[in-house]
Amino acid sequence: MVTQEEFINDMVIRHGFNELYLTQLLRKAKVKSKIIKLMTPRKKGKGRPWYKYRNIFVNNQKIKGGVKFWRNNARALQEAEKFFGVPAEIIVSIIGVETIYGKNTGGFRVLDALVTLSFHYLRRADYFRGELENYLILTRDERIDPLRQKGSYAGAMGIGQFMPSSFRDYAIDFDGDGKRDIWTNNIDAIGSVANYFKQHGWKTGEPIIAATKIRTNAIKKMLALDFEPKYTLQQLKQWGLLYYGKEPNYTNGMVIDLKTKLGTAYWLGFQNYYVITRYNHSKHYAMAVYQLAQEIKNAK
Template structure:
């Protein structure tokens, strides 16, 4: 499950460069002649009682998307922070996020009451993912998933699993598979859940009997909060703090920046200390941001940072969400104070930093 969201979200940031013109669509006439496809179909029939002819019909409708394969190894999250953050920490993003927050206040408050995740974090996720639901993907999910599952060997096993989950999801939600839209990596809805994540974590927050993360903002909001709750989100906790570094162990720690193996006290013995006092038993990871060419800052990511990196295993992504959330909170409370930060440092504010 952890792989599912981080792959989908890492791929999401490059989706705008993927051509989708009809001239580049290639129907794969021999898909049903491929042994791996027939094996997949037989498994769906035997294990999940799908109709064999129905699956034949679906695979005959699959449209191969070669341009998807050209960008799978080039996630935009691999860019240095000073380039990456310019796409997300913008005045327009903050304005749109505050408007989304005010429009869906009742659901954001309900999600916080249920799961302890603050509105600014949920709104920031939706802003980074799909510009608050506006850009949730224009590919047929069936085309995207079949293309990667059977023509991208490095991730074939994973995407065949996601294709299986997609078919189960479509059946459970009573949705025709060919009608569902996704990102080019097969991520679904405003939160960009992969099918396995959708089945595990999407919720029906508005109580209408459906888990609709495309057309129902309530369900998108609640599903993001439910996801973070499952990965240990700490209500009222911080995400990250600046760190002071000494000694020669930082490089080793940077290589393990996505796992909470050490506490603040243990990191202090290795020369890594927070600039602000934190409980010594607080788990933390060390990471680095390149704020300008050749200029770096060291940070400590806390439990909530870890939770965000379960959504996407990228420090750039986690910090973009964190800092956008802080700006959203400031603008929501007092729009006059919503000035863009000059670096990765959180902007000045009155009271506690956003969690």
């Protein structure tokens, strides 16, 4: 594993940091055993089924909170939808799922989390050292105190929970005040989420997901296909997909299975569903975002 000294030397050589500054800064970071515990994967077993996962994110509290957030930030959401082509309800839903509309952005110092995971968590140390590198660069570039920012135990930050690399790549100054503030500025957070989706391939006006069925003898084959929507609807139908709606001939799809109380439901996810999974690589997460978005839109 790379040592802190080696990391500091690399930052000095590649990014021009002051060696003494970084040495003193990293000494102030506190290694948190709780973070290691939270990051350690649970023993393999049956994961939470979709219908239980759904209840965590698609509920009256989050729907009402989403309607309120939309009303309070209507202009920024309208401008983001117009400029980036991402529906306002999707932006609102992401922020609701991630931080309950900015109410829970995390209680760990970002520096503590990233130092802990970079040098004391072998399983993903390389990844988190990259995020620590990006965090140090962004705090320097944005003139932010690296000791003050708080976030999740994994180092995700702000209203939309961006990792440092995502901040550098996708966070924007949407209100034009000269700062990219995703911690306290809803306008910047809204614009940054919309920009993230746009840059990951969101297709304006195209569908996200549709209910479908699969022939019994084709279920295993269909679910074994790649998660990325690289297959045409015609191909999927030839392999056993039963799709009764109007055929969208402009987009590819992928098959998603979700456990309900009554059995298994099958869905056809399109490019925009895939884009949601780029925010969090989980079919449950993407479906929760989609369904919460629809509930908020209907209740608005």
